[in-house]
Amino acid sequence: MKIFLDSADTSIIKKLYCTGLIDGVTTNPTLIRKSGRDPIDVYSELQELGVPDISMEVSGDVGEMYDEAQKLASQFGQVATIKLPMTVDGLLVCQQLSKQLIRTNVTLIFSIPQAILAAKAGATYVSPFVGRLDDQQIAGLEVVRGISSLYSSKGIRTQVLAASIRNVHRAVRSFYNGAQIVTMPPNVFEDMYNHMLTDAGLDIFQKDINAMSN
Numbered sequence: 001m002k003i004f005l006d007s008a009d010t011s012i013i014k015k016l017y018c019t020g021l022i023d024g025v026t027t028n029p030t031l032i033r034k035s036g037r038d039p040i041d042v043y044s045e046l047q048e049l050g051v052p053d054i055s056m057e058v059s060g061d062v063g064e065m066y067d068e069a070q071k072l073a074s075q076f077g078q079v080a081t082i083k084l085p086m087t088v089d090g091l092l093v094c095q096q097l098s099k100q101l102i103r104t105n106v107t108l109i110f111s112i113p114q115a116i117l118a119a120k121a122g123a124t125y126v127s128p129f130v131g132r133l134d135d136q137q138i139a140g141l142e143v144v145r146g147i148s149s150l151y152s153s154k155g156i157r158t159q160v161l162a163a164s165i166r167n168v169h170r171a172v173r174s175f176y177n178g179a180q181i182v183t184m185p186p187n188v189f190e191d192m193y194n195h196m197l198t199d200a201g202l203d204i205f206q207k208d209i210n211a212m213s214n
């Protein structure tokens, strides 16, 4: 049950990585753009922080994606996971990288047929987008469940990394539905700590501690 942060905001990631509960980070061009920084600077900072698994998205045609992936893999070594789009070109590059034992994350997965092809291409991870499926009135968690149960019944090693997670309920249910990894925005991770009964219980205990010391 691994938790990744879906963010390129290194100051927030730094703060949350200190909890010891974060297993990796996923980025994408939108998150990098939002950070206002060069992607290489973001990845370098995360590597220095000790993040062991960083998804770095590549773009362009087959040759461009392959070359970018090689550069990232040689610069960042074991921490680099190359994020590829769920396209014909993306899966061609995925096959080449998996032969070289470079970790891959096939992103923008919205259906089981796509997940079958990505697994056949040797993807390390597939990223079904739960929230964006829900936006289309398609149950994102059902897609996670379908992919996970198919992979486990066929003994497929590709792992399901649930993405586009917007609240704690979807994060937790993704694990219930078979995802090995859930990547979530920092605010969703922080919400996982919270429960009103924990706060209420702490208040009562604190009152009792205060009463005893009077």
Ligand code: G3P
Pocket: 006, 026, 028, 129, 131, 132, 163, 164, 165, 166, 183
């Ligand atoms: O990991 C993919 C994620 O960043 C997309 O999330 O909320 O934009 O659909 P969202």
